[in-house]
Amino acid sequence: MSQEDFIIGIGGENGQGIATSGNVLARIFARRGLHFVAYNSYQSIIRGGHTFLTLRTSESEVLTHGDRVDALLCLNQDTMDRHLRIMKAGSSVLFDTEKIRPGTPAEGVQLCPIPSKAITPNRLLANTVALGAVLRMLGIEFSFLEEILTVQFRKKGDAVIAENVHAAKGGYDYAGEHFTPWPKPLPKTGRRFGVITGNEALAMGGAAAGVKFYIAYPMSPATGVLVWFAKYARELGIMVRQMEDEISVANMLIGAAHAGCRAMCATSGGGFALMTEAFGAAAMMEIPVVGINVQRAGPATGVPTKTEQGDLWQALGAGQGDYPRAIVSVSSAQDAFDTVPELFNLVEKFHCPGIILSDLLVSEGTASVDPAALKFDQPIERGPIIFPKDAPAMPSAASGSNDRAYLRYKITASGVSPRAVPGTPGHLHVVASDEHDEDGVLISDEFTNPAKRRAMHEKRMRKMDGMLKAITPPQLFGPAHAEATLVGWGSTLGVIREAIAKLEREEGLRVNHLHVKWLVPFHTKEIMEVLSKAKRVIIVENSISGQFARYLRSETGFAAHGHIRKYDGEPFMPHHLVAAVKEQLAGKTTLSVPVHEITV
Amino acid sequence: MSQEDFIIGIGGENGQGIATSGNVLARIFARRGLHFVAYNSYQSIIRGGHTFLTLRTSESEVLTHGDRVDALLCLNQDTMDRHLRIMKAGSSVLFDTEKIRPGTPAEGVQLCPIPSKAITPNRLLANTVALGAVLRMLGIEFSFLEEILTVQFRKKGDAVIAENVHAAKGGYDYAGEHFTPWPKPLPKTGRRFGVITGNEALAMGGAAAGVKFYIAYPMSPATGVLVWFAKYARELGIMVRQMEDEISVANMLIGAAHAGCRAMCATSGGGFALMTEAFGAAAMMEIPVVGINVQRAGPATGVPTKTEQGDLWQALGAGQGDYPRAIVSVSSAQDAFDTVPELFNLVEKFHCPGIILSDLLVSEGTASVDPAALKFDQPIERGPIIFPKDAPAMPSAASGSNDRAYLRYKITASGVSPRAVPGTPGHLHVVASDEHDEDGVLISDEFTNPAKRRAMHEKRMRKMDGMLKAITPPQLFGPAHAEATLVGWGSTLGVIREAIAKLEREEGLRVNHLHVKWLVPFHTKEIMEVLSKAKRVIIVENSISGQFARYLRSETGFAAHGHIRKYDGEPFMPHHLVAAVKEQLAGKTTLSVPVHEITV
Amino acid sequence: MSAAPTPASAPTTTKDFKHRIHPDWCPGCGDFSVLAALQTALGELNLAPHHVAVVSGIGCSSNLPGYINCYGMHTLHGRPLPVSAGLRLANHEVTVIAVGGDGDGYGIGSAHFLHTARRNINLTYIVMDNQIYGLTTGQTSPTSVKGMKTKSTPFGNVESPIMPVPLAIVAGATYVARGYSAKQKHLVSLIKGAIQHKGFALVDVFSPCVTFNKDNTYVWFNKRIKMLEDLGHDPTDFHAAMERGYQWGDEIPIGLFWKRDDLPSLEESEPILAEGGPLAYREVRVPPAKAEAIRKSLL
Amino acid sequence: MSAAPTPASAPTTTKDFKHRIHPDWCPGCGDFSVLAALQTALGELNLAPHHVAVVSGIGCSSNLPGYINCYGMHTLHGRPLPVSAGLRLANHEVTVIAVGGDGDGYGIGSAHFLHTARRNINLTYIVMDNQIYGLTTGQTSPTSVKGMKTKSTPFGNVESPIMPVPLAIVAGATYVARGYSAKQKHLVSLIKGAIQHKGFALVDVFSPCVTFNKDNTYVWFNKRIKMLEDLGHDPTDFHAAMERGYQWGDEIPIGLFWKRDDLPSLEESEPILAEGGPLAYREVRVPPAKAEAIRKSLL
Numbered sequence A, B: 001m002s003q004e005d006f007i008i009g010i011g012g013e014n015g016q017g018i019a020t021s022g023n024v025l026a027r028i029f030a031r032r033g034l035h036f037v038a039y040n041s042y043q044s045i046i047r048g049g050h051t052f053l054t055l056r057t058s059e060s061e062v063l064t065h066g067d068r069v070d071a072l073l074c075l076n077q078d079t080m081d082r083h084l085r086i087m088k089a090g091s092s093v094l095f096d097t098e099k100i101r102p103g104t105p106a107e108g109v110q111l112c113p114i115p116s117k118a119i120t121p122n123r124l125l126a127n128t129v130a131l132g133a134v135l136r137m138l139g140i141e142f143s144f145l146e147e148i149l150t151v152q153f154r155k156k157g158d159a160v161i162a163e164n165v166h167a168a169k170g171g172y173d174y175a176g177e178h179f180t181p182w183p184k185p186l187p188k189t190g191r192r193f194g195v196i197t198g199n200e201a202l203a204m205g206g207a208a209a210g211v212k213f214y215i216a217y218p219m220s221p222a223t224g225v226l227v228w229f230a231k232y233a234r235e236l237g238i239m240v241r242q243m244e245d246e247i248s249v250a251n252m253l254i255g256a257a258h259a260g261c262r263a264m265c266a267t268s269g270g271g272f273a274l275m276t277e278a279f280g281a282a283a284m285m286e287i288p289v290v291g292i293n294v295q296r297a298g299p300a301t302g303v304p305t306k307t308e309q310g311d312l313w314q315a316l317g318a319g320q321g322d323y324p325r326a327i328v329s330v331s332s333a334q335d336a337f338d339t340v341p342e343l344f345n346l347v348e349k350f351h352c353p354g355i356i357l358s359d360l361l362v363s364e365g366t367a368s369v370d371p372a373a374l375k376f377d378q379p380i381e382r383g384p385i386i387f388p389k390d391a392p393a394m395p396s397a398a399s400g401s402n403d404r405a406y407l408r409y410k411i412t413a414s415g416v417s418p419r420a421v422p423g424t425p426g427h428l429h430v431v432a433s434d435e436h437d438e439d440g441v442l443i444s445d446e447f448t449n450p451a452k453r454r455a456m457h458e459k460r461m462r463k464m465d466g467m468l469k470a471i472t473p474p475q476l477f478g479p480a481h482a483e484a485t486l487v488g489w490g491s492t493l494g495v496i497r498e499a500i501a502k503l504e505r506e507e508g509l510r511v512n513h514l515h516v517k518w519l520v521p522f523h524t525k526e527i528m529e530v531l532s533k534a535k536r537v538i539i540v541e542n543s544i545s546g547q548f549a550r551y552l553r554s555e556t557g558f559a560a561h562g563h564i565r566k567y568d569g570e571p572f573m574p575h576h577l578v579a580a581v582k583e584q585l586a587g588k589t590t591l592s593v594p595v596h597e598i599t600v
Numbered sequence C, D: 001m002s003a004a005p006t007p008a009s010a011p012t013t014t015k016d017f018k019h020r021i022h023p024d025w026c027p028g029c030g031d032f033s034v035l036a037a038l039q040t041a042l043g044e045l046n047l048a049p050h051h052v053a054v055v056s057g058i059g060c061s062s063n064l065p066g067y068i069n070c071y072g073m074h075t076l077h078g079r080p081l082p083v084s085a086g087l088r089l090a091n092h093e094v095t096v097i098a099v100g101g102d103g104d105g106y107g108i109g110s111a112h113f114l115h116t117a118r119r120n121i122n123l124t125y126i127v128m129d130n131q132i133y134g135l136t137t138g139q140t141s142p143t144s145v146k147g148m149k150t151k152s153t154p155f156g157n158v159e160s161p162i163m164p165v166p167l168a169i170v171a172g173a174t175y176v177a178r179g180y181s182a183k184q185k186h187l188v189s190l191i192k193g194a195i196q197h198k199g200f201a202l203v204d205v206f207s208p209c210v211t212f213n214k215d216n217t218y219v220w221f222n223k224r225i226k227m228l229e230d231l232g233h234d235p236t237d238f239h240a241a242m243e244r245g246y247q248w249g250d251e252i253p254i255g256l257f258w259k260r261d262d263l264p265s266l267e268e269s270e271p272i273l274a275e276g277g278p279l280a281y282r283e284v285r286v287p288p289a290k291a292e293a294i295r296k297s298l299l
């Protein structure tokens, strides 16, 4: 979070190559060992519309796409018309004179017209010309771009490479001659980062956890997880299936997990709604499964390409009745990677469903990552599970059901009873979505016995105590004594941290942060220890109804002093939080709903 | 709630005619103008198993099936073996000597063996003989039974009627000669009641509300609603459809409601889980629909024939994202009847989904009802709706979409915008599950505009304020100053009221009751006015996790002092609450989980 | 009750169904032609826009209701059929056209497809079958052929596709046709026939996704498409219809595969719709005498 | 990888599959016979109980897994097929038998039925088709015939039923048979054939509900049932299979309608299952070299 960051905005239509240009820049930054975060604001249409990619890079860690644009690259007139007015003094606006008429910039904004036609006759290379120009202005040696272009077009042959490199060099040189570069050229750190999206991290985390069965029905913004698994399926020996709907996804998960595979799926809110009945069934049958809900703006189809934290209560209320479950949120690609194996270890220990709440911001966001931090060798703990190889010599392979030699649902103090997978001799049993006895026999098959029903219900719910002990409580970040304590969950971690730094730096205000990663089970005690001492608690969330605020209150009784909410589809930016905290500290309001200026 | 009540228990296998015997008794009570409540504890199997029907009747109002059994009618050995031990002094146990061996009764319990074979040679009439005996012991004139049997077997001809009447009379006379009748014969009040189940009341309430489209997929314990509608469909001109699953039910609801019909469906928790996505869509499209969830013991398939209040959080978290909705609970058949039209009026005024939470206890329970109280002429308020007949003369029937002459989603202070039904000239528009602008055009079709998104999201959610004002807040029942305030929702109303009377009568304890009927919107202010003054607040609910307690806290921050929970599938009985309140007032515990003795 | 579409009082034309919003489909997308064909069919049938409702699910193709000037419902992914059925049965004076994609209709919505067909509900169902999931940017669909490489099957799809025509016939659809975006006039006539048909009518349309389906392109289809009329097909011959429906290779037939008029539609089988006009417009209150009878039944 | 069922090491018999719990079906329910036939088939095939899993949905018929001594899953209403497919693909050494009712399989589960069939997943699917919803005490099912009076259609069902045999064939099932509870030996042979078949096998069984279906009773079926063998049926003849599958009236055929062995099952098409044994038993950790390659791909 240094002042040394640079922010590039690229705007145009879907299908105009914004993603490609962004990717080239990202790879260059990564190779130079620069941190970066990219956020793409786009529409749910395949071509056309308006897309705006923001790429922020810095020598120090960056957690958000920042608050401003230093260099605006306009790929169409629309971008010029919409965004020029938000450009501030010191910034530059690059555009192709062939198709774009500049507007009137504010004082101190540098207009950089690029005559692409004069540089290359191939209209398709206008983006490449512009990329070259951007590189030059960032003070990056041309060789980086040349290298990337060479890799990118390797398959298309030398002529194409040469043409692209020529165009890029043309833009590079033209910018050198005609435009004022940024005062501080982007450094090179000697490190080398990778480029990763949150969805890729979730998928890789799954692979690291030992997922052998990935099941999907495509749904934005979760589809990236499927795409990764599909690509690596054969190499890693992972069964990847695309099903007819999300109901079959969740139920297939149960079959695969019962067989003994670590099985996972990812969807968004609408697909999750269709899976809720199955999650309850998994809990009743005591089969560990993991489902990811990458939240997008709802309700219903909502805004498929926009972010929101609107599915917390859906996860809390998923399916009929009470059952043990774990719900955990992720806040970044690295966190996503680490969370998947942790959650698998937890649910395989406690035999219940685990739900990961991600959102579009984390999942589709692109960021730099230190590849060494993606640890594929972390612990895999399978919990109490019996495979054929573990089955002790049994009097009969057909034993289990009839002699009650093995009780799948044995009542234990922890609520957990060892599970045997089909194929294991001597452990025959039935797992049922109906209430059942210790041996799996439906209680309605003998007699609907209230005492047995109660005992089994309590057995299952007891797992919540064990799970709570097994997970890490949230910790206060920042100064112990502060004017305000910001509380958030999931994807707001980054923006809250940056806002806190900004508040301290620019306003001299001490603000700290409690990030709640684990939503179920909930660390009521630890959280109240922090909040009861806080001077002013402000909850930050992407939800119109304050889903987290209400949930926090349901678990603690604690009513926050203030709320900062955003539900227009775009994520918080640090300055939104800074302004909101200031107005709340000034006593002007207890509910701030920042206005999103950048993409309107 | 008088001491004058009589409680009859009938036990046997499914398919042994318990329901028929119970129905005959119920009709006799109703004809004598006696109040009654019947509760059937049964298993999810078609024949066999163990079923126990409890029928309580009294001259004064009864709200539950009570606390004891005065007369036990054993239709099989199992009933004798299970239930004899709970019979107390003063009670009688009737059984057929042909197939049942009596056990050893407690002091003062009268064993009443009936030699049915000696009375009638037809083995199938053993139940009828027993019924006659019961009637005699209740001191009811035989003519009542004769009348009912005559009606019941009308279609089967005079011979069958005669045979049945003969058998019944035999039992009646035998009891008169051999057994001691109850000291107080059951009175006759001069009034005449009807017999109704909660599901019938929900269906009739629907008819009274003007439901013209009822859609179902069978699911216990909600199927009774379908059965009623199917029976009356042709007579009342109601479209009744059974669909392929609950997803199609909820979506068909949307189509029918958009066309302008009041459309309703009922299901249980598992079916409801499959409907949640559609409820969100109805809210997004601003189409009023009503869905009933008759809760049963969960999670998953759970215990299909047992009761629970386990779907509150499912309803609260139904579907992705935030959207306006109404959630209301019902506490009795009469309440069920009255609630349906009220909810339709509300959701048609505010164009959003309405959810009724019933449960097995209310829905499958049978009770006496005063037919005059089933008002089919209550107000029907259709809210802002435009039918062809209302359409003002328009320049063109094809107007609406293109000239924006009609804005379906016009932003208003109330959040409500008049809806026009298809077929109406001059009001063409699209309703969409995607976020849209005032004219229904998808915001992603022009540009994903955060300002528009926010405005539409706020427009919809504003309806919650209007709805809150339109519904009645809960009121404290019982003495203003009390040792304890019991708080409940839904089906616990009756048992709490009876327990309060019992506490007062038997223990001299003053306890009052806050019944929360409307769950969303929530009367935070009014509820806190009551609770903040209460000495000790105890929440009573059929949920292992305290779903209501947690929800109350999420909306108020208020943590109750104590909890009485039951989640073994059987409903609370008054003595459970009496004992629990006493132990909590004595400071012994803050969580009471009564043990269910009767049917174990 | 008449199952025939309500004609407009004043003559309408294709133009009346044009919408001010320009479709955001990719240039060249087959769906443009389907939209135009539908607008033409409605105009040629002289229907009034306010008596027509177009109901879709979610997908590129499902954006269609936003581009046509009549009543529209843009429902959930996979759910246009139950919504359409509810709308139609509640108001059988409105011509209801369900539209959507192959994923929407034959994937997540396939149970509704089967059961709406067997109930013979009086709807026209147009599936823009591009053999791919377009809106989610290119995954395998239930009609993707074996071997096809997509984002979800980078090594080639290993599943056999659903065959919409035989499936619809066996499910019980009483009008089963297939069109092709590049044969717009032919498509217009298929859609007109479907709307005029009293029962459940499927029009499966090869509507190429130019962005994500690089296999089943216009060029690919142009070489293979044959008109059933030219093949001497008899749409009342069940076995021929099945044979033709399965054909996939050098010759792929389009046209009307199957039609039967001997089965009543659901609305014709429902006595309550026999008279009294659309349910939606009827008096909602239970008449006092009937209310009294209901109350009496409880005694 | 072999798609053939794993035989038991020690010989097993029908008795090994008997369960101590007595079924709670109504006396005379057709499902007793299906249970017995399945137990006999498994015994005769000499399978080991621990290598067999029976997976059901919800319904009277779906209580079956509780009455047979092997692995069992009693899943949600309508969902036995996706659960079975997950189980089978995760452990293809286990013989997976999906069982359930007509409502479960052809109603709420019909999308799964279609798609599991077209994927040709190596499962045996036994549907106890009593043309009624038994467990919910007697409502119309997707196979209830027109005119049938049930609790949900007291004036008679107005919808045409689904025809399971033609539907399964068109969906892509590669073994399609129908049995009858009162012909238990015949049923045993159909089930054995289904288990031995490498692909998706449907055995639809007329299994009368003696309590709620008063139309399609044993007496009713006994008069009508004809063996396909006796009718000279050739199960490789598509059109004959369709014709026979549609037959409903004085003559209702049972037996093997359709069988094809030329399509690979899904597990045979999935290279990852070619060797290494069941997925469920394999090493879960990504080898260090592969992990390194994945990390590198990000640079």
Ligand SMILES: Cc1ncc(C[n+]2csc(CCOP(=O)(O)OP(=O)(O)O)c2C)c(N)n1
Pocket (backbone or CB within 6 Å): A217, A218, A219, A220, A246, A270, A271, A274, A301, C058, C059, C060, C061, C062, C077, C100, C101, C102, C103, C104, C105, C128, C130, C132, C133, C134, C135, C136, C141, C209
């Ligand atoms: C319940 C649910 N699951 C998944 C999605 C995501 N989704 C949107 S469109 C679509 C499929 C699009 O394919 P198709 O129906 O063939 O339409 P096309 O875009 O090809 O026209 C999917 C899976 C969704 N919106 N809702």
Ligand SMILES: Cc1ncc(C[n+]2csc(CCOP(=O)(O)OP(=O)(O)O)c2C)c(N)n1
Pocket (backbone or CB within 6 Å): B217, B218, B219, B220, B246, B270, B271, B274, B301, D058, D059, D060, D061, D062, D077, D100, D101, D102, D103, D104, D105, D128, D130, D132, D133, D134, D135, D136, D141, D209
């Ligand atoms: C989601 C869901 N919807 C509805 C039900 C209720 N239900 C239980 S069994 C059943 C149908 C039973 O019919 P069928 O599948 O034919 O089995 P049968 O009892 O006739 O053997 C239904 C609708 C349920 N358990 N879950």
Ligand code: SF4
Pocket (backbone or CB within 6 Å): A046, A047, C024, C025, C026, C028, C029, C030, C031, C060, C061, C130, C134, C135, C208, C209, C210, C211, C212
């Ligand atoms: S992605 Fe394909 S289906 Fe979607 S609009 Fe583009 S061409 Fe059409």
Ligand code: SF4
Pocket (backbone or CB within 6 Å): B046, B047, D024, D025, D026, D028, D029, D030, D031, D060, D061, D130, D134, D135, D208, D209, D210, D211, D212
């Ligand atoms: S109700 Fe019917 S299907 Fe169910 S057990 Fe009884 S006879 Fe069998």
Ligand SMILES: [Mg+2]
Pocket (backbone or CB within 6 Å): C059, C101, C102, C103, C128, C129, C130, C131, C132, C133, C134, C141
């Ligand atoms: Mg498609």
Ligand SMILES: [Mg+2]
Pocket (backbone or CB within 6 Å): D059, D101, D102, D103, D128, D129, D130, D131, D132, D133, D134, D141
């Ligand atoms: Mg059935």
